[in-house]
Amino acid sequence: MGMESFSNSGPTKESLQARIEDLQRQREVYSKRLQEAQDTPTGALFSEGEKRAAIENHQAMLDGINPEIEEVTQKLSGLNS
Numbered sequence: 001m002g003m004e005s006f007s008n009s010g011p012t013k014e015s016l017q018a019r020i021e022d023l024q025r026q027r028e029v030y031s032k033r034l035q036e037a038q039d040t041p042t043g044a045l046f047s048e049g050e051k052r053a054a055i056e057n058h059q060a061m062l063d064g065i066n067p068e069i070e071e072v073t074q075k076l077s078g079l080n081s
Contacts, residue, residue, distance in 0.1 A: 013076065013079050013080070016072050016079065017076065020069060020072050020076065023065050023068055023069045023072065024069065026061070026065055027062060027065045027066070027069070030058050030061045030062050030065065031062065033054075033058045034058035034059060037051060037055045037058055038055055
């Protein structure tokens with residue numbers, strides 16, 4: 001947890017770096033899940049609809065993570081300059 005919760009000055013360099021690391025871990029997890037969903041054959045345990053829903057859900061998570069990583073990276077570079 002960063003120090004931003006104790007002051008009104010905004011996020012710290014450390015909290016932004018921790019957020020980027022967390023987002024990168026999430027991106028890795030959802031990338032793996034997306035690949036697994038794409039590679040899993042449909043059948044009795046995994047219908048075509050379930051497969052499509054899983055792929056769409058994992059892709060949506062990735063689509064949300066990547067812009068947030070860029071946003072936090074920009075904030076961090078602003079603190080570094």
